[in-house]
Amino acid sequence: MRSWSTSRVRTCPRGAARLGADGNRQALANFITTSPWDPAHIRAQLAWRMEVAIRPKAVVFDNTGFLKDGTASACVSRQYTGTAGKVTNCQVGVSLHLASDHASTAVNWRLFLPQTWDPTSPKADPGKVARRERCGIPDDVGHVEKWQLALDMLDETRSWGIDVPPAVADAGYGDCAAFRHGLQARGLNYVVGISTTMSAQPADAVPVCEPYSGHGRPPVAKYPDPARPVKDLVIAAGRKAARPVQWREGSRPGTGRCGVKRMYSRFVALRVRPAGREIRQAADGPELPECWLLAEWPAGESEPVQFWLSDLPEDTALTTLVRLAKLRWRIEHDYREMKQALGLAHFEGRTWGGWHHHVTLVSVAHAFCTLQRLAHAPKDTAPA
Secondary structure: OOOOOHHHOOOOHHHHHHHOOOOHHHHHHHHHHOOOOOHHHHHHHHHHHHHHHHOOOEEEEEEEEEEOOOOOOOOOEEEEEOOOOEEEEEEEEEEEEEEOOOOEEEEEEEEOOOHHHOOOOOOOOHHHHHOHHHHOOOOOOOOOOHHHHHHHHHHHHHHOOOOOOOEEEOHHHHOOHHHHHHHHHOOOOEEEEEOOOOEEEEOOOOOEOOOOOOOOOOOOOEOOOOOEEHHHHHHHHOHHHOEEEEEEEEEEEOOOHHHEEEEEEEEEEEEEEEOOHHHHHHOOOOOOOOEEEEEEOOOOOOOOOEEEEEOOOOOOOHHHHHHHHHOOHHHHHHHHHHHHOOOOOOOOOOOHHHHHHHHHHHHHHHHHHHHHHHHOOOOOOOOO
16 A cells, blocks of 8 residues: 555655646545534444444553654644653643554554643643644643543543453553543453552551551551552562463464464563552542452563553453553554654644644544454454
């Protein structure tokens, strides 16, 4: 597939040539940037179609950067993006993907609005606030954290009648206790990445209460030992606690089944009680809620290299935890294909609505490619 996007028709000669010289280029540009069609309707139909085709095992949240040279695009600002691995001038889009082992696709999007674009924020930039009207940003749109945008997308996607499975996300979302609580409040289990610095109590830790002297406020039960970083808890469990798990077969040649390389590593799963002020405030009593701590500890490494939290039931198999945690790799595949082959990051429009139209159309194109692959896949992975 040639790497050009319909939104690049003004700068891509091959794309412009396909549209001819009868004015279709301008019509297409208007369709993307100024036409009033609602992208949510298209996304809902996309989600309905792809839910049947993909048979998702998880809904995955992530975000990606749209690098920019100028300052005219809606919500562009100097901010961190993993796309560049640094703080740079960009837009950031938050996406929701339906994913299984054999396929995935983005079915919902949000454009992140930095505080500098929010007139009610103390960090508002007068120049950027003045550009809101020109960019077509609705008056009721303000700064919302990425994790909250993810929850808003989840609510919208469920309102379409999509049966959302467990949630998966990286540490940018998993480190936020409010995000995890939001998933639990919606009755959704999760497997989310976390930083090595997150602290927790062992599962068998018990809060104790000092004897009451009869004077002043009664003492509150608390854990006798301070919470420890999750990395320390896994290291204390030792290498012997690690178990080998193969979570999928790769695409490169190897020695695995069907002649492909096995995706294989060693993992430690512990029951822990995550600590933190937000978690304590949300707990029903002095005892912190218990959940899974999953860590990847490859045989050749001196310490664990990656960590996840999950509130799946205590009898959940280690293989299930690992496969859900590792399912996030599919989203990197989605972003790469949408950017390199379908022009996701090549939108030159300036408007809020144009950005949402563009990412929706690219998602539809990506879904078409996914359906074509599934149509030629082996019977055990083809859509129902």
